[in-house]
Amino acid sequence: MTEVVETKQDRIARRQVDKFQARRTELAVATLHTLAELGYARTSLREIAQNSEFSHGVLHYYFADKRDLVTEAVRQYEAVCVTRYDEVVAGAGTGARLREDFVDMFFATLNADAPLHRLWYDLRNQSLFDETFREDVREIEERREAMIWRVISRYAELCDAAPALGSGSAYALLDGIFQRALWCTLSGRAEEVAGFRKELVRALDLLVGEGQTQ
Amino acid sequence: MTEVVETKQDRIARRQVDKFQARRTELAVATLHTLAELGYARTSLREIAQNSEFSHGVLHYYFADKRDLVTEAVRQYEAVCVTRYDEVVAGAGTGARLREDFVDMFFATLNADAPLHRLWYDLRNQSLFDETFREDVREIEERREAMIWRVISRYAELCDAAPALGSGSAYALLDGIFQRALWCTLSGRAEEVAGFRKELVRALDLLVGEGQTQ
DNA sequence: AGAAAATCTTGACAACTGTCAAACTCCGGA
């Protein structure tokens, strides 16, 4: 009988934990949006709370401190932004198709999620000053690089070629172009962004060598 | 005689202006170092003043507000960091020499000026949120790109080849590698940094095509 | 329904921020 009672209590406890976690992520998402809007330097707890349906005190009920909150928000970003190109890779039958779909997705997310992306770069940079974020940033950066590498290596495969640069350099190139395009987007230089499409295609082709079959 | 008096006054006035400007840049340099140490988000005027030999009130004697001060500090950075590879380009007689000198300089400044470089990335990112910095950032970014392009195009010339990517993409690639290497440096992963040397050489060769003569 | 626990609000705290004005120090010119 004690067992039965325990499992019942366990069920209750688990439900409470789930609820607790649900609210935690809810608040983390609100944090994410606030950060994306204002940047790390100017985001305060009260501002975050105003972007949620709660008062500022509740944040310390669900999070130990601001660092804990921001860290959790970063993890939310991770969940969203690290598998973005996987369907593109899976769905493409030819190199040309993969290249086209990738470029489309590249500029689609550039426009749709610009504030979120600038936040990522902001936090990656914070980790250069604040040791606290370093591990989380490293992990996400690793996953982003792997995501890009899946695209590149698959593209090379479809083109019957071998990648001309390593995973790290390939990521550096594509991420660099993305950063630049993001800057133009957020600066209202939309017309310049179009030019990056050609640059991106050139970069992709360079990465798999000139002898692509498509 | 009035002319004589006026020129005398002018001389005095000019000397005062020079003195004023000298102290301005002195304080801007102190600001630069403080920013490099703490990052934009955590740099206060009092902290800056403590890194100089003056008290915090003097900052408002020489600068209109914090924005003015930070902007002037960024301009100081520009003066230092935007001609770094020019002697390398001027002094290299062969492609192999240029490549070697460039890579050496690349890693030398990576180690020597790491805090300064992380500040640059921090401010470039701030400009994604704060319109105020955008023009200055754009200008510096332009100069950095031109600086890299002088290296690349000269390298291609020496190798009897044409650059495989445009100025923007070439900069994106090299700057991306630099950012990554900087992250590793500041995270105490010095052993990983060595690996970037090979990557950088590969990237350079890829940028001027495989048919280099050296 | 009523007790107990979980959740949320409110208001306060100490510390810190950018800004500015009043007072002080210092130095060149009359």
Add this chain to the structure above:
DNA sequence: TCCGGAGTTTGACAGTTGTCAAGATTTTCT
């Protein structure tokens, strides 16, 4: 020598920040 202004310090201001505790409210269990 003494005056006037440039340069500097000091202290204050109003506002904001992260944090926390006491109390109100809601939910949950018996």
